[in-house]
Amino acid sequence: xxxxxxxxxxxxxxxxxxxxxxxxxxxxxxxxxxxxxxxxxxxxxxxxxxxxxxxxxxxxxxxxxxxxxxxxxxxxxxxxxxxxxxxxxxxxxxxxxxxxxxxxxxxxxxxxxxxxxxxxxxxxxxxxxxxxxxxxxxxxxxxxxxxxxxxxxxxxxxxxxxxxxxxxxxxxxxxxxxxxxxxxxxxxxxxxxxxxxxxxxxxxxxxxxx
Numbered sequence: 001x002x003x004x005x006x007x008x009x010x011x012x013x014x015x016x017x018x019x020x021x022x023x024x025x026x027x028x029x030x031x032x033x034x035x036x037x038x039x040x041x042x043x044x045x046x047x048x049x050x051x052x053x054x055x056x057x058x059x060x061x062x063x064x065x066x067x068x069x070x071x072x073x074x075x076x077x078x079x080x081x082x083x084x085x086x087x088x089x090x091x092x093x094x095x096x097x098x099x100x101x102x103x104x105x106x107x108x109x110x111x112x113x114x115x116x117x118x119x120x121x122x123x124x125x126x127x128x129x130x131x132x133x134x135x136x137x138x139x140x141x142x143x144x145x146x147x148x149x150x151x152x153x154x155x156x157x158x159x160x161x162x163x164x165x166x167x168x169x170x171x172x173x174x175x176x177x178x179x180x181x182x183x184x185x186x187x188x189x190x191x192x193x194x195x196x197x198x199x200x201x202x203x204x205x206x207x208x209x210x
Contacts, residue, residue, distance in 0.1 A: 066109035078124035109140035174199035
């Protein structure tokens, strides 16, 4: 048998070495030290969160676009600022509620020509009023008519079921069709209360369980 030459045979980088002695006897030696980090174990840097200034700038740009173009940038900025003033900041200080309401306004401005004209005519003076309005009031006349039709259908359906009881809507305090009953549960039946608001400015469905 051909003997191995004396010296060191490296088995793995900086981990294990094979030592071959003069009598061709081999010995494995573990090399201590820092283990090189593999590419899969490296920690990738996290993307920096969007800054509040970036969000406001983006909101202004989208508002100006929805209003008709960059020539309305000043009005868009006034509306944006009014929304952030009217809505309290969230826990992170980012004004999530204001951002959500601005998205609703931008969508409404794109879809409702009458609303867009009204906002342009009102100018920055009307921005604080716009910031406190119910987003449902920004809908077009067609959408409002559809909501009215839904409310009438709900009343008709309730009458057909023989339950035309109305109570105050939990959301807006207006008139709502009320229905109560019980539903099966794990150990015992649980009662429920169902409200379907028929007010045009609300129209919400609320389901409560006890």
